[in-house]
Amino acid sequence: MGITKIAENKKNAQRTWEYTNSAREAWSNIIEEYKKLYPNAKVLLPSYIGWSANEGSGIFDSVKNAGVDFEFYSLDKYLNTDISDLKNKVKSNENCLVLLVHYFGFIDDKYSEIVEWLNQEKTYYIEDCAHAWLTDLIGGKCGRNGKYAFYSLHKILPLSKGGLLVSNQIEEAVENLNPFVSLNYDLLNIYNKRRSNYQYLVKILKDIDGIE
Numbered sequence: 001m002g003i004t005k006i007a008e009n010k011k012n013a014q015r016t017w018e019y020t021n022s023a024r025e026a027w028s029n030i031i032e033e034y035k036k037l038y039p040n041a042k043v044l045l046p047s048y049i050g051w052s053a054n055e056g057s058g059i060f061d062s063v064k065n066a067g068v069d070f071e072f073y074s075l076d077k078y079l080n081t082d083i084s085d086l087k088n089k090v091k092s093n094e095n096c097l098v099l100l101v102h103y104f105g106f107i108d109d110k111y112s113e114i115v116e117w118l119n120q121e122k123t124y125y126i127e128d129c130a131h132a133w134l135t136d137l138i139g140g141k142c143g144r145n146g147k148y149a150f151y152s153l154h155k156i157l158p159l160s161k162g163g164l165l166v167s168n169q170i171e172e173a174v175e176n177l178n179p180f181v182s183l184n185y186d187l188l189n190i191y192n193k194r195r196s197n198y199q200y201l202v203k204i205l206k207d208i209d210g211i212e
């Protein structure tokens with residue numbers, strides 16, 4: 001967030017990365033920046049928010065701590081966005097901040113349509129990729145459209161803490177911002193292993209009534 005120099009030579013351009021202790025710390029930083037621009041505006045959140053007694057809520061605690069107004073837009077039972085509800089809420093809340101969440105590493109069925117519409121409306125939106133770092137890095141399927149995206153490293157790698165705040169404003173390459181310098185993990189291997197674990201679970205759960 002500290003870097004604002006816009007790249008003139010697109011060949012050297014890249015997203016900028018900033019380490020945080022967690023995804024929620026990155027999300028809090030984003031909300032604080034947004035509040036400076038629009039002190040009385042509202043955060044639009046998807047209507048599925050996790051909470052646990054140990055960890056609280058990764059999405060909601062930052063909103064609550066920042067003291068910003070909020071409202072929920074609807075999702076269906078597969079956690080896909082109800083686009084007409086989202087559109088209505090964006091239209092009736094000028095300068096709102098929209099949070100899109102890529103739950104469990106999956107992207108919304110209508111992700112392209114959603115981001116195209118948000119871009120067209122010049123909406124300030126953010127991508128929560130806490131579960132979806134590998135979905136972004138391997139295939140680039142999410143995290144590259146919102147003003148910022150944030151990630152939870154400790155959910156993907158064997159680390160006790162760690163998050164990333166990524167700015168999608170194309171900025172000049174700056175030394176020391178590339179996380180792979182210090183993160184020596186075989187990400188493709190981790191990606192493949194996580195997918196094969198998922199496929200294994202799908203297979204053994206598929207005949208149980210009530211589980212899709």
Ligand SMILES: Cc1ncc(COP(=O)(O)O)c(C=O)c1O
Nearest residue numbers: 022023024050058059128130152
């Ligand atoms: C969708 C989502 N976003 C953000 C977070 C926050 O992640 P972290 O534990 O890195 O703060 C979590 C987890 O709590 C989450 O499930």
